[in-house]
Amino acid sequence: MLFRKSYLFIVFLFNLILVSFYFVENLNFSGTTIYFGWNDELIYCTELVWKLYDRYTGIRLGELKTLKDFDLSSPAVQFLMKKRYGNRVPYSEPVISPVDMFHSSELITVVNHQ
Template structure:
């Protein structure tokens, strides 16, 4: 009887050990979601249409982007209020939109930064905002560009935002670079480049990174 009880305890402990990582992961995700909800609730009254939002993505390529750009910010989107709800328009697979709460919870630790055109009050008139949305709609449904090319056939997150603002307002948010200007020395970056391009890395391709937009003097932080 004692042996049976001991075996039962051992089995129970084994199951608990196996289940703990899953429970811990779920708890972490829940905490992140709660953190994101609180942050969104505080910031929401201060948001404007056309604000840009940045986060640390948890996607497979995020670490390589962070290493290559020396910044934790690896993903971005643009905010519009639709039917009373803040939505993030973004280049994922495919280009689409999601609720602000869901978007922020999806990022690492639920953290994010919101930036706004420094002279938004005079530049982002109702007509300009309409042009901004129209510029974005032409990309809706397009595939995410894993190769970070500059054509409009496929598109990545910061490219979408850069082109929308340039087309709608004539403003260039962030300086364009070439791929060779990034730090490509880390093995994780080299492995990702090898995976994407093989031996034909397009080092002269124009690129706009999330951090170049985030650091642009055209933007100010929304607090």
């Protein structure tokens, strides 16, 4: 059973890597970033996975939100936003969070170790 799970994970990971290379080669992709911006030049990690699924399978893993939809009131968050964006925080920029992807109705539980 462990071998089967490991094999399935490796196949999934391999496919994701192949699709990632195709995605990167066919866009003006320069690398990853810590900044939120819904263009294809610099992509943050969760955005890359979301766009891969959306563009190549038509599956939207979670609903897009904007920065203003999140609770940004924490002093630590305020500090990081100010440091990254100064006074030009892109509050209306589309974003996807790992939590929103995780809770997508498109995902199913394959193995539950409870």
